Amino acid sequence: MTGMAVRNRFTGGAGYASLTEQTIRAFLESNPEVSKALGGRSQGWSVREVGDGNLNLVFVVKGPVGGVCVKQALPYVRLVGESWPLPIDRAHFEHEALKAEAAVVSDLVPKIYVFDKVRAAIVMELLEPHIILRKGLIQGIRYPKLADDIARFAAQTLFSTSDLALPAGKKREQQSMFSLNTELCRITEDLVFTDPYRIAELNRWTSPQLDHIAAEFREDAPLKIAVQELKWMFLSRGEALLHGDLHTGSIMVTSEETRVIDPEFAFYGPMGFDLGAFMANLLLSYYSQDGHATAGDDRSDYQRWLLDTLEMFWGRFETRFLELWRQAGTGDAFVSGLFEDEAGRRALEAYRVRFMARLLQDSIGFTGAKMARRILGLAHVEDMESIKNTDVRARCERRALILARQLMVGRSSISSIAALRQFAETCRKDAL
Structure with missing residues (x-):
């Protein structure tokens, strides 16, 4: 060929x-x-x-x-x-x-x-001396600018390509072109939202250790409803131009610089999908650290840093996105001229708060879906795969899967990024 x-x-x-x-x-x-x-x-x-x-x-x-x-x-x-x-x-x-x-x-x-x-x-x-972020996380390297840089990347790209910033005609023109990226969207639709929840030829997982939980996922009706609802959002909500594959393998870093690469899965979709992809990979790294611990370093400090990064990312994303909306919201959605009086300004600001709360819950759901596919589907992550002892790897993966299910099924009950962090810590401790 x-x-x-x-x-x-x-x-x-x-x-x-x-x-x-x-x-x-x-x-x-x-x-x-x-x-x-x-x-x-x-x-x-x-x-x-x-x-x-x-x-x-x-x-x-x-x-x-x-x-x-x-x-x-x-x-x-x-x-x-x-x-x-x-x-x-x-x-x-x-x-x-x-x-x-x-x-x-x-x-x-x-x-x-x-x-x-x-x-x-x-x-x-050529990005040098940058390395793939995932490899740095496996080594336990800290990146002080990571949370802020990815928050800025996500806020700027999502806002600037949405109806909050663009005239409707321009946005539809862009959306129409990216809608032709059908085959890569189909990969996501199958590998993220469908295959891990059915018998599929390309699925794989750490076997036999995870055979039972893989079967549970395939038989879990509430979970399948939750993940299909997320898939429907992916299919139907053209909110902004997404990177489409914003994981720690698509980010290159040094201690001072961050670069986002590989947006070949780009399309117009729900903003929470990109945000959830990044958060999912931070959490997969968090759970994998127990498999990379040594006698001299149990990685607990690094796990705290990863969760600090998760919280900082969301907080700075939210702040930056809202700043853009307040200062540069010139698109055809929420036309500023409709909200010039005091009552209008208060109503719009209250809506922005509700919007961000909904976006967090969307992102939390997509976080769970992206975690599960990396353990039960075709394409896995080096964070877990590099743990040579299969029993240890399976324990790390099981903790991640327990959280993933909670995030998909219970996303509407998680009202803050701090609550997400607490869920992640609880799932790890309860499974120790």
Whole structure:
């Protein structure tokens, strides 16, 4: 399949072929800006394929002057192989999402040099010495700017692409284009909201230790209603442009900088989905720490830091989102001219408070769904998978699943981020 001409709506054609360490040199040398960024001739560049994700090829190319990262969409799911075809248009949607994000948080996304539509390839800034956040969390590294940076990223991108900020026509135009990212949305719809709750060929979990709880999830009618309600929200609420996969593997960090990468799942959906994805991965890291503890470090201090980060993230997101709404709410929703008198201002502010409370509960539900899929579905997380002792890993995963169920079924009863933290701590302690 990789040698065939591939054409989708926005990408591909007769020139499409998967890049290799040999062909990528000529591809990059043909672009003056990229060639200048690398320096020298292509014979002197080093090329490594470093992709460890589920879908794409990723190359790191370095020259005498600097480096670039090249990401190319393959016409199938890399994790599974050519038996699972996938449109290469996801590169187009990723590029469009990166442009939208850069318009409001340019310091939190990588710089784009080139988007090659035929090859479905994005050439972007090489992030060094940044590492994938997930790997840093496994090592127990603290990132003092993480909560604030991701809160700002989420608040700016969600607000600026919503009806609170945009004219309705502009928002519909954008939403219409991203609505064509159907295959990647379908992956989320199946792998997050459906497959973990039924017998599915690609499901896997730590077996036999989790066989019983996996069966319980498949037989739990209230849980299945809750997760399908979340799926319905995902399908029907086009509130804002989402990153679509905002987990700790899609964030690169140093102690001073944060960059959000890989928005190929971008689409217009419920704001709580992005927020819940980030919170879910912090909580998965929290539960995994017991499996990474050593005689000299039981990781309890680090677990507190992770929960502090969770609380700080939500608090700063809420503050920033409300600031934007009060100062820049010029979209076609909640037209400011309707609320100019004192009674109107009070009513609008009261609504904003209710809106944020509902958004927190949405986010809590999606947090649970994103936790469960990473334990009972196809794609797992290194936080748990790197725990070699399967009994220890299963204990960590079971605690996470207990919380995940509570968050999905009981999200409407959780009224604060502090209450979410308390639930997380209780689930860990009760299962010790």
